[in-house]
Amino acid sequence: MDGAAVLDAIRQRADVVETHAHRGDATVVVTRDALPRVLALCRDAPALAFDMLMDLTAVDYLKYPGREDGPRFEVVYHLYSLVHNHRVRIKTRVDEDDAVVPSAVGLWPSANWFEREVWDMFGVRFSGHPNLMRLLLYEEFVGHPLRKDYPIDRRQPLIGPAQ
Secondary structure (H helix, E strand, C coil): CCHHHHHHHHHHHCCCCEEEEECCEEEEEECCCCHHHHHHHHHHCCCCCCCEEEEEEEEECCCCCCCCCCCCEEEEEEEEECCCCEEEEEEEEECHHHCEEECCCCCCCCHHHHHHHHHHHHCCEEECCCCCCCCCCCCCCCCCCCCCCCCCCCCCCCCCCCC
16 A cells, blocks of 8 residues: 555544645644544554554744744654554644644553653643653753753753752
């Protein structure tokens, strides 16, 4: 099944905002509400069988030309099927004021650490996550350093070992 067939299979069974396949990369954009159903479909449908969550990340479009009026963040899931050897990218858009996405830990346990990293770096929360806490930075760290408005010269308190 090629990228176009994967997109058609998802489009037929789910509410999709848009799809595109640029240079072999099949991408599906869905609403936040449809995200859990689409991810479950991708994993459970035998024709799709996306049994591996390769990556989960976010993109901050704060200063991106042409995206000034749209939602600030996109949460991006890269899925792979070991059985069929095909890939798909699932995206959902979220506003800065309500940056919460349903957790995918129930579908792919590896999403646990990916979601913690996205929370730590971008400040996007995952509802239903079993242990959403910082992964790469210490708890006292203020802010989320991969946001486009994070001050590059900001000083953080140095936290040493407890004595």
